[in-house]
Amino acid sequence: MRKQQMHLMAFLLAGPTCHHHGMWRHPETENAFLDPAAWEHVARVLERGCFDALFFADISSIYDAHGGGYATHLGRGGQMGLLDPLPLIAIMSRVTQHIGLGATISTSFHHAYQLARVLATLDMISNGRVAWNVVTSAATSEARNFGLTGLPDKNTRYDIAEEVLQACCALWDGWEPDALVLDKKAGIFADVDKVRYAEFEGRHVRSRGPLTVPRCPQGRPVIMQAGSSARGRDVAARWGEIVFTLQHSKHDMQVFYRDLKDRVVKAGRRPEECAILPSLDPIIGETESIARERQAYMNSLVDTELGLAVMSGHLGADFSRFPLDQPITELDLDPAVAGSMDVIVQGTKAANLTLAEAARHFATSELTPQIVGTPESVADQLQDMFESEACDGFIITPTVFPGSFEQFTRSVVPELQRRGIFRTAYPGTTLRDTLRMTP
Numbered sequence: 001m002r003k004q005q006m007h008l009m010a011f012l013l014a015g016p017t018c019h020h021h022g023m024w025r026h027p028e029t030e031n032a033f034l035d036p037a038a039w040e041h042v043a044r045v046l047e048r049g050c051f052d053a054l055f056f057a058d059i060s061s062i063y064d065a066h067g068g069g070y071a072t073h074l075g076r077g078g079q080m081g082l083l084d085p086l087p088l089i090a091i092m093s094r095v096t097q098h099i100g101l102g103a104t105i106s107t108s109f110h111h112a113y114q115l116a117r118v119l120a121t122l123d124m125i126s127n128g129r130v131a132w133n134v135v136t137s138a139a140t141s142e143a144r145n146f147g148l149t150g151l152p153d154k155n156t157r158y159d160i161a162e163e164v165l166q167a168c169c170a171l172w173d174g175w176e177p178d179a180l181v182l183d184k185k186a187g188i189f190a191d192v193d194k195v196r197y198a199e200f201e202g203r204h205v206r207s208r209g210p211l212t213v214p215r216c217p218q219g220r221p222v223i224m225q226a227g228s229s230a231r232g233r234d235v236a237a238r239w240g241e242i243v244f245t246l247q248h249s250k251h252d253m254q255v256f257y258r259d260l261k262d263r264v265v266k267a268g269r270r271p272e273e274c275a276i277l278p279s280l281d282p283i284i285g286e287t288e289s290i291a292r293e294r295q296a297y298m299n300s301l302v303d304t305e306l307g308l309a310v311m312s313g314h315l316g317a318d319f320s321r322f323p324l325d326q327p328i329t330e331l332d333l334d335p336a337v338a339g340s341m342d343v344i345v346q347g348t349k350a351a352n353l354t355l356a357e358a359a360r361h362f363a364t365s366e367l368t369p370q371i372v373g374t375p376e377s378v379a380d381q382l383q384d385m386f387e388s389e390a391c392d393g394f395i396i397t398p399t400v401f402p403g404s405f406e407q408f409t410r411s412v413v414p415e416l417q418r419r420g421i422f423r424t425a426y427p428g429t430t431l432r433d434t435l436r437m438t439p
């Protein structure tokens, strides 16, 4: 039995799919992603289920690597964030009191000052509940949207990311907690001795400060990271308080977990300062067979061509130029793309999938394991992974929206609570309180 309880976080994307490409086509999916009331509703549902946090994944473009344009990706409803996550978490903060609110923002396109300012503002208005999923972005389509012809190589992107984080911290730390005085009688608005210039001078990033925003309730937002390369894991080990990962199996999760916790310790931190959360797609039914039927129906909604388009976008290669029945081992791919392709079809390459089969496999959940069964058997599977040191909890991804979250919080959460492995109430006010204060 582990001393800590598990963490649960919800994966959101303001668009047609999360990981399962059939999501928007399911009859129960509302496709209300343009309606603020829908986001308020899901925030309330997740808070009722005591989730640690929700977060929005995001990509700053509509992928267009497939067939030289966005016809398939946009036309068939590929993975994209139609709306910017930041205003969405702002409105969600107004209808909740406890749940953490995360947004993905790239360090490759925005200046550290702007990032520090908007994130501190959000932390302020949410009373200390903001998380930042730090990404470096990989798609040329994103770079072009910001007026660049391309992105620097991955190592340079991570160098920049670490400087952006350092600069943000210098800006956030520039205000002491009691710097705002607001003494009307004496006419003293702020104690200027408690506010400092940041004077951050890096190789890639410079910012003088001070920030306009007074010290926010958490001091700085909770940092999330999802790097999976060696460099990405080192960045996660130095900075990540929540690490989001996609692993196919319990064994893969355990290997990743041990590796990353070792890196956290080598970075001089305590292992429990970094929660490692793999993503899962639960598919729940009243009986095992109902759950299996739901899964089969759900997976029948996947579109092979769309799977290829999203894979093309993620890997930066145009898969439309290969015959669909070609075995993936025989594709003439750039070595970097071939490496990422191996990751995408990890564990299935031996079966010598054709390109069409690989695309369907990818479109079915983008590597995220589907956990299928009754609420009790889903809880059994989560408990087993959690107690086998495969993770510190989970990122729950919906296959039907918002129905998956309604069903999960109504049926699986009470079962986990009954077993004593998940909280029944929030322990404090800030997201960091929630992450740390598991008994």
Ligand SMILES: Cc1cc2nc3c(=O)[nH]c(=O)nc-3n(C[C@H](O)[C@H](O)[C@H](O)COP(=O)(O)O)c2cc1C
Pocket: 056, 057, 058, 059, 104, 106, 134, 135, 136, 137, 138, 226, 227, 228, 229, 230, 231, 232, 233, 244, 245, 246, 279
């Ligand atoms: C589980 C997971 C989720 C990710 N979510 C996003 C995202 O929402 N937006 C984004 O731009 N990149 C996202 N990424 C990309 C990573 O942040 C990272 O840039 C990418 O994995 C390449 O770095 P790496 O080779 O170190 O993993 C995600 C990666 C993983 C593994």
